[in-house]
């Protein structure tokens with residue numbers, strides 16, 4: 001079995017491409033089922049965030065498995081394979097393992113060290129299990145990556161400063177206007193990112209904030225986190241009235257279609273005024289046709305790269321600390337992975353010894369007579385099992401713990417020879 005990841009991220013694809021391929025949570029079940037229906041894909045986990053779509057697979061035939069994952073992406077994004085390939089990265093085995101560890105730790109994020117990605121990796125694990133995409137290997141890999149993400153955040157200072165896409169978006173607004181206090185600010189959406197937007201806006205001095213959401217309840221819940229702030233709450237149906245009276249608009253809903261476009265804005269914009277739009281959603285909430293409006297300054301997640309580049313330098317040192325720690329987690333996964341090779345030999349040896357035990361027990365019991373057998377069968381059975389388990393214990397532990405590949409293979413070969421075992425050793429069989 002082999003691990004591979006096929007994906008695209010803010011490093012390889014612009015938001016226009018990422019949004020075509022993003023998979024909302026409601027579609028994950030179907031996507032996993034589709035990927036699992038390909039002949040060479042045994043396990044699947046899908047990580048879909050605003051900055052990346054990554055498909056982790058376990059496959060017996062790497063080339064074919066990867067080709068199948070690309071075909072899936074091409075069909076889903078309605079992009080031809082040639083066009084898609086220029087935005088894709090493909091990583092195999094140790095590189096795929098290390099990549100997931102880095103992603104989980106926030107080292108591959110647009111905002112280095114941001115915390116949201118760890119929750120997203122946990123969600124990938126949960127959904128992968130729930131929809132039967134994640135099997136033994138990806139289960140272990142995702143757990144190890146989550147451990148790595150947690151360790152990096154608790155054992156290094158990378159997560160300090162509460163960085164996120166939202167904080168970068170607020171920073172961008174502040175760079176443009178300096179003092180946020182006099183500006184009327186609207187936020188579309190009341191989810192996790194909107195909450196962070198409010199938090200950072202308030203900490204940067206914003207005073208006039210309106211939140212618009214499909215459901216008022218969620219907006220009220222968000223507002224409860226900021227009891228001292230005078231937040232205005234509206235239903236999204238009031239959107240155009242509120243936006244017409246706003247100077248800065250942040251959009252961060254999970255809508256899969258644009259919510260704002262040129263014609264809607266034209267209807268409410270003051271011809272003598274100007275507006276700043278910062279869209280942190282993927283798929284984007286703001287149609288690109290707003291770029292043709294001269295009095296609207298529109299930004300999307302990719303425009304945040306310039307802002308975060310300034311922060312990046314100071315975080316790079318912390319990221320280096322984290323890399324060492326990730327090496328340990330990759331090594332831990334690798335030890336487990338290599339131990340899988342021993343599984344067929346161990347189970348074959350166990351089966352053989354168990355057959356011998358049962359046969360010899362039966363013979364002994366029949367010689368002892370039915371009266372004795374009925375009375376003492378349990379004790380004799382436990383005795384034989386105990387002897388077998390004790391004898392097998394040390395060789396099994398030693399075999400699994402053997403780190404040197406050649407030494408381990410030699411030990412397995414010796415076991416197979418001495419016990420006359422018939423096992424398959426091809427990599428494709430190693431985790432049955």
Ligand SMILES: NC(=O)c1ccc[n+]([C@@H]2O[C@H](COP(=O)([O-])OP(=O)(O)OC[C@H]3O[C@@H](n4cnc5c(N)ncnc54)[C@H](OP(=O)(O)O)[C@@H]3O)[C@@H](O)[C@H]2O)c1
Pocket residue numbers: 049050116117165166189190191192193194213214215218236252253254255256280281282283
């Ligand atoms: N989470 C992250 O780390 C992260 C980072 C960067 C960017 N983003 C992007 O930011 C956006 C929001 O993410 P989130 O994590 O804050 O999501 P979330 O916590 O799930 O909240 C989703 C928000 O979107 C609203 N919404 C969903 N579908 C909608 C529709 N069709 N029309 C209008 N509103 C709709 C929801 O309204 P209700 O309350 O009425 O359901 C809710 O306010 C997404 O595009 C995401 O890709 C997320």
